[in-house]
Amino acid sequence: MGEANQLKQRGIKGLDAKSSKSHPDVVSTPDIDKASKTKPARFLSFVSTPKIAILIFGVFFGNMILPIIVVETSNFMSNSDMSSAEQPSESSTKRSLRILAEEESINVNNRMKHLIEDKMLLSTQSLPTDRAPLVMETPRLSDHRRKKILVTGGAGFVGSHLVDKLMMEGHEVTVVDNLFTGQKKNVAHWFHHPNFNLVVHDVTEPIHLEVDEIYHLACPASPPHYQFNPVKTIKTSTMGTLNMLGLAKRVKAKILLTSTSEIYGDPQVHPQSEDYWGNVNPIGPRSCYDEGKRVAETMMYSYKNQNNVPIRIARIFNTFGPRMHPNDGRVVSNFIIQALQGKPLTVYGEGEQTRSFQYVSDLVDGLHALMNHDYDGPVNLGNPDEFTMKEFAEYIKKLTKSDSIIQFLDKTQDDPSKRRPDISLAKRVLGWSPKVPVEEGLTKTIEYFQSVLDEAGEIIPTGPGASKPQN
Numbered sequence: 001m002g003e004a005n006q007l008k009q010r011g012i013k014g015l016d017a018k019s020s021k022s023h024p025d026v027v028s029t030p031d032i033d034k035a036s037k038t039k040p041a042r043f044l045s046f047v048s049t050p051k052i053a054i055l056i057f058g059v060f061f062g063n064m065i066l067p068i069i070v071v072e073t074s075n076f077m078s079n080s081d082m083s084s085a086e087q088p089s090e091s092s093t094k095r096s097l098r099i100l101a102e103e104e105s106i107n108v109n110n111r112m113k114h115l116i117e118d119k120m121l122l123s124t125q126s127l128p129t130d131r132a133p134l135v136m137e138t139p140r141l142s143d144h145r146r147k148k149i150l151v152t153g154g155a156g157f158v159g160s161h162l163v164d165k166l167m168m169e170g171h172e173v174t175v176v177d178n179l180f181t182g183q184k185k186n187v188a189h190w191f192h193h194p195n196f197n198l199v200v201h202d203v204t205e206p207i208h209l210e211v212d213e214i215y216h217l218a219c220p221a222s223p224p225h226y227q228f229n230p231v232k233t234i235k236t237s238t239m240g241t242l243n244m245l246g247l248a249k250r251v252k253a254k255i256l257l258t259s260t261s262e263i264y265g266d267p268q269v270h271p272q273s274e275d276y277w278g279n280v281n282p283i284g285p286r287s288c289y290d291e292g293k294r295v296a297e298t299m300m301y302s303y304k305n306q307n308n309v310p311i312r313i314a315r316i317f318n319t320f321g322p323r324m325h326p327n328d329g330r331v332v333s334n335f336i337i338q339a340l341q342g343k344p345l346t347v348y349g350e351g352e353q354t355r356s357f358q359y360v361s362d363l364v365d366g367l368h369a370l371m372n373h374d375y376d377g378p379v380n381l382g383n384p385d386e387f388t389m390k391e392f393a394e395y396i397k398k399l400t401k402s403d404s405i406i407q408f409l410d411k412t413q414d415d416p417s418k419r420r421p422d423i424s425l426a427k428r429v430l431g432w433s434p435k436v437p438v439e440e441g442l443t444k445t446i447e448y449f450q451s452v453l454d455e456a457g458e459i460i461p462t463g464p465g466a467s468k469p470q471n
Contacts, residue, residue: 127192130185136168141169147171147213150173150215151166151174152177153176153177154215155179155186156182158217159177163187167193174197175196176203176207178203180469181225203218203243204235204239204243206246208247213254216258218236220233220289221260224462224465225329233288233292241300245300245303248303254312255312256367257297257313259315259378260315263290265416266279267416272421273424274422284413312371313376313378313379314367314370320442320445321361321444321445321448322360322445322448323360326452329462333449335392339404340446344405344406346461347406348412349412350408352389353417354386354388354389355419356382356419356420358382358436358441362383362434366426369431375429375430379430381421381423384420
């Protein structure tokens with residue numbers, strides 16, 4: 001019991017001692033003054049440097065960093081939403097572009113298809129032009145049936161019509177022409193065709209080609225044109241024919257020469273047959289043409305006899321039709337041009353000299369028949385219908401309904417007094433004779449010259465003297 005009281009009192013003392021330490025306000029007044037002096041030190045102890053740094057960071061973070069984070073987060077979320085919203089739009093754009101690309105591809109394919117179809121179509125026909133307004137179809141031949149054919153002078157009047165016939169048979173045609181009297185527009189309707197080729201070349205110079213047949217037409221044929229450069233005319237008939245014969249010999253081609261009724265000169269036999277030797281002035285103004293063709297015939301037979309070159313010779317009489325040169329000075333073109341313009345029809349001499357006229361399509365058929373026949377002698381190709389020049393002038397006036405007068409001028413030198421073919425050989429051997437009546441052919445020719453006149457405005461007819469072609 002006594003020990004318990006002692007412990008109790010010790011505990012109270014201990015508590016009192018602790019209380020006095022923990023609670024200074026319990027101490028005496030002097031202790032209170034001492035405690036008041038220690039308060040600033042305790043405050044400074046509370047606000048130490050780490051705590052200030054933490055406080056400043058908190059303020060800075062709350063006022064500066066956190067708003068930025070909030071804003072950027074908001075922007076990021078907004079961008080994410082926009083990207084999600086735009087995704088379908090981008091896919092839609094790609095889809096549209098893909099559709100456009102597919103449509104463009106289809107359009108390109110269609111255009112290519114149309115181009116191929118157009119090319120295929122153009123490879124089977126001619127293109128309409130003012131010189132050849134009708135479409136001409138060309139068949140496709142197998143290689144062993146399709147020939148390679150050379151036509152010298154093929155851009156001229158007769159040559160261009162021959163080219164049409166050969167093209168319409170499906171052959172490959174090469175035209176060689178120096179364009180002295182020939183014109184590109186005569187064959188322009190074939191320029192696009194894969195079977196056609198135009199070579200601007202003078203036959204007086206050699207040329208190397210691979211051909212099966214040669215139609216040698218190159219040479220000026222109207223008096224004013226072949227008299228313009230008589231030396232060149234002789235060279236064309238001689239050297240040109242020599243070059244073509246050399247080509248025919250080298251490639252083993254068949255060659256046809258278009259000779260002329262002029263080799264009969266001013267004939268003393270009427271009508272003229274192939275066995276008539278002619279009556280030619282060898283030194284007259286027409287001799288460059290007449291004698292040139294006579295020498296060309298001699299060359300043809302020399303190559304036949306010495307080198308076995310297969311030859312054909314056609315002696316052509318006066319021919320007319322569309323694509324005649326309006327300034328060639330021939331009687332048909334001159335009369336028609338003069339009548340259509342109301343100018344005097346000029347007749348040289350008294351108008352009693354005679355001529356016979358064949359339409360160009362008949363001549364082309366004759367040339368073709370001769371080339372494809374095995375007969376190799378000279379053959380007359382012409383129309384036996386005969387007119388005096390005075391009668392023919394009146395006939396043209398009637399067909400053109402012209403009021404033109406007929407004007408008689410001096411007769412030209414060596415102008416033949418008679419000209420009419422005997423075509424009995426052509427009928428018998430080739431089965432050929434002219435089919436187109438003169439009136440029908442003249443009607444077509446008048447229409448052609450009217451179109452040329454409408455385009456040109458005026459055409460001055462060529463006189464009997466030497467004259468360069470006016471292209």
